[in-house]
Amino acid sequence: MTSYPPLKSLPAFEAALRRNSFALAASELNVTPGAVGQQIRKLEEWLGVELFIRSVRQVTPTQDGLAYAARIAPALQQISDASAHLRRRQDHSVHFAMPPSFAAKWFSPRMARFLIKHPTTALHVGSTEEKPNFDQDGLDIAVRYFDGNDDSLEAVLLYRGQAAVYCAPSYRDELGLETPTDLVRATLINDTKHHWWADWLATFADMPPEQSRQIKHIDIDQTAMVIEAAIHHQGVVIANPLLTEEDVMEGKLIHLFPDQVMTVPLGYYLVHPKKRELRSHVRLFRDWLLDEARDLVTSQKH
Incomplete structure (x- = not known):
């Protein structure tokens, strides 16, 4: 027997455990519920234990299932992080979000300057009043209107x-x-x-x-x-x-x-996660935005 479990089964197992449902896991993975069930049965056969208790409307992880998930979760996250990091290095896009008022009144008139200066960068812009969720929304960088205090973020003041x-x-x-x-x-x-x-x-x-x-x-x-x-x-x-x-x-x-x-x-801060290395195109955008805002900061001092 190979020392590796059926690797295709691991995403199905993780999704089913998180959603407590084969159907919801299937929707997330874009496969059928039967395919999820089949993958988990393969994993159970390989491990020799039952990972879920099946019922009509949901599935419940067994103690073995919970213990196994706790052991493999860090490895799955490492695979995800390493893969995303390598893909992002080749990515020429920048995903950026900001408050709607900042977008309409300040950023929009200036956006073309960046695209003219850096024509190979694809800029994806969104607006929200909510705290940006960098992982869930796939954001690289954002402007946030707040007091600047967030231990998870690098925050540079654009405008007080x-x-x-x-x-x-x-x-x-x-x-x-x-x-x-x-x-x-x-x-x-x-x-x-x-x-x-x-x-x-x-x-x-x-x-x-x-x-x-x-x-x-x-x-x-x-x-x-x-x-x-x-x-x-x-x-x-x-x-x-x-x-x-x-x-x-x-x-x-x-x-x-x-x-x-x-x-x-409060103030407008340029923010991104502290532990995330910015790709070259994101750094270009960050530096351009800080340069555009430099005159604003100078004017506030006078």
Whole structure:
């Protein structure tokens, strides 16, 4: 008898154990449930033990099955990691994710610069408000808006979080908004994911929270939509200057009180797993993105 078990059976065994179902394991492996069952029977015959107790709707691992899985799991993971590492070395693609507002307001206008500079790199871009899952989503690198603290990640600050007040020029003129206290006459557009209005008004208008809550407001749960609402004369928005720079340059928005900008305990960080070596094309993209953001960091220091 060969010293190796039937190797084709091991992925079927691992999937069936994890899913407690031959059918679900078959769906994951793109084979039939019968094929999974056959592979596991081969493994059981080779080992001389029963690995699962079969029932009508599910399968339950035996104690031998659990013990065997615990012993082979590190080896299977090593095979997976080594194979993925070797494949990634030949991969010219970059899989990148970021918050939707960052994608729409800052990254999209700049993306073509990278593709022109590095035409052999295939860039796959996604957006999410959730914490990026590098293994499950196949990501190489991401931008995350958070406080920068995560022991599993390398995190480089791209832009420190700030809260500044904007509105359409015509809205400012119509309401005569000249000082922070004038905002009692405005409609405050509140980003429910980044709600800084109470702190900003307390800091720059000496307004207690109970008073600021009395000001008319609109709650919106998407940052890009919040900014669009301000552009369309719906009220005053508090936003990160990074996300409004293009609209200010085009005259769609005006920064109402440039001297009243509040630093917040969050920021846009470029992140990737600490223990993962970045492929050459990912390093190119990382370096390009840091270079694009360098002027932003410099401008925040002045």
